[in-house]
Amino acid sequence: MSYEPQLEMAEPKLVPGITQRVFSGIQPTGNLHLGNYLGAIVKFVALQATHECVYCVVDEHAITAQHVQPELPQQIREVTAAFLAAGIDPAKHIVFNQSRVHQHAELAWVFNCIARLGWLNRMTQFKDKAGKDRENASLGLYAYPSLMAADILLYRATHVPVGEDQKQHLELTRDIATKFNNDFGGRIADLGLGVGETNGYFPLPEPIIQGPATRVMSLRDGAKKMSKSDPSDYSRINLNDDGDTIAQKLRKAKTDPEPLPSEEKGLEGRPEAENLVGIYAALAGSSKAAVLGDFGGGQFSAFKQALTDLAVEKLGPIGKRMKELTADPAYIDSVLRDGAERATAIAAPIMNDVKDIVGFLR
Numbered sequence: 001m002s003y004e005p006q007l008e009m010a011e012p013k014l015v016p017g018i019t020q021r022v023f024s025g026i027q028p029t030g031n032l033h034l035g036n037y038l039g040a041i042v043k044f045v046a047l048q049a050t051h052e053c054v055y056c057v058v059d060e061h062a063i064t065a066q067h068v069q070p071e072l073p074q075q076i077r078e079v080t081a082a083f084l085a086a087g088i089d090p091a092k093h094i095v096f097n098q099s100r101v102h103q104h105a106e107l108a109w110v111f112n113c114i115a116r117l118g119w120l121n122r123m124t125q126f127k128d129k130a131g132k133d134r135e136n137a138s139l140g141l142y143a144y145p146s147l148m149a150a151d152i153l154l155y156r157a158t159h160v161p162v163g164e165d166q167k168q169h170l171e172l173t174r175d176i177a178t179k180f181n182n183d184f185g186g187r188i189a190d191l192g193l194g195v196g197e198t199n200g201y202f203p204l205p206e207p208i209i210q211g212p213a214t215r216v217m218s219l220r221d222g223a224k225k226m227s228k229s230d231p232s233d234y235s236r237i238n239l240n241d242d243g244d245t246i247a248q249k250l251r252k253a254k255t256d257p258e259p260l261p262s263e264e265k266g267l268e269g270r271p272e273a274e275n276l277v278g279i280y281a282a283l284a285g286s287s288k289a290a291v292l293g294d295f296g297g298g299q300f301s302a303f304k305q306a307l308t309d310l311a312v313e314k315l316g317p318i319g320k321r322m323k324e325l326t327a328d329p330a331y332i333d334s335v336l337r338d339g340a341e342r343a344t345a346i347a348a349p350i351m352n353d354v355k356d357i358v359g360f361l362r
């Protein structure tokens, strides 16, 4: 792969007393888009150089909103292809699909008994996704953050690269870990299973949310997050869009009548302009201030053309490689099977410890 994501990342904060391990996941719920890429995947790729990484296609999460999904197998393979095409190395790191490692669901059950209803009632993602018809939302959608906590803590992960929208779920993960460590403190000490300064069993994972595009917004509405489930395909750039489609979507992207400002302060109250500038900065490995230094005072038409050229240059090779990989499902499946075996080798002893701590006989 010639393409190297350019991401300037601050050194992740060290979580003391335990292997520094990265975990993150993406739902196979449709076409991956630029938001998933800049908010998450670029960081997944960069962290490979410094951390042991576990990257998961979270298919159990994918059925929380819509449980009948004939396209699910294909979508699992597509997310896997996107991981590999972007530069994740499945030989050095772990890539697998969640449902193959049964300990995710087992640990989630324990966490369902630890997390409090009051905590889950505060989750804004549930409110957004359940919408007005809350009574009709699945129990799985409500318990989503508890399964997410299990995903992360099953590997005693210390760092979790995510977009801004997942910040609240990460805080809940830390609350669950803290309550587990406190409630079972005596057992953890008796069994000699404590780590770090607190002598708890689980580390408190640090979110990695940084850069100019931690929350990429819809191209049609600067107040809405770019999302796979937005009914308008023009709201997002998909990782497998071709050059013409990217150009067309960016040409039609909503803007305002003013020229671009020369300083970041001038983006206030102009969400669509801020979004496009943030996307450019993230793709170029630069900052909003530097982008405005180059394009400030100019019209959107010229800026959109430059953004199109940059997006096609950066995303084109990824989309092309994704197509090649998805044409070979047997290879993708072998990567996932091998990854699941290696994930289980980490997860199984941790789940056994949890059973011992809770008091389940095994």
Ligand code: AQP
Pocket (backbone or CB within 6 Å): 025, 026, 027, 028, 029, 035, 036, 037, 038, 039, 040, 161, 162, 163, 164, 165, 166, 213, 214, 215, 216, 217, 225, 226, 227, 228, 229, 230
């Ligand atoms: N718009 C975004 N900007 C920055 N980061 C984003 N992420 C998602 N949207 C944006 C990050 O991508 C990772 C994977 O997300 P996910 O697929 O697990 O779920 P999601 O956050 O619900 O993503 P979508 O696209 O909005 O999916 P749907 O429409 O199915 O709900 C996460 O790290 C997320 O922060």
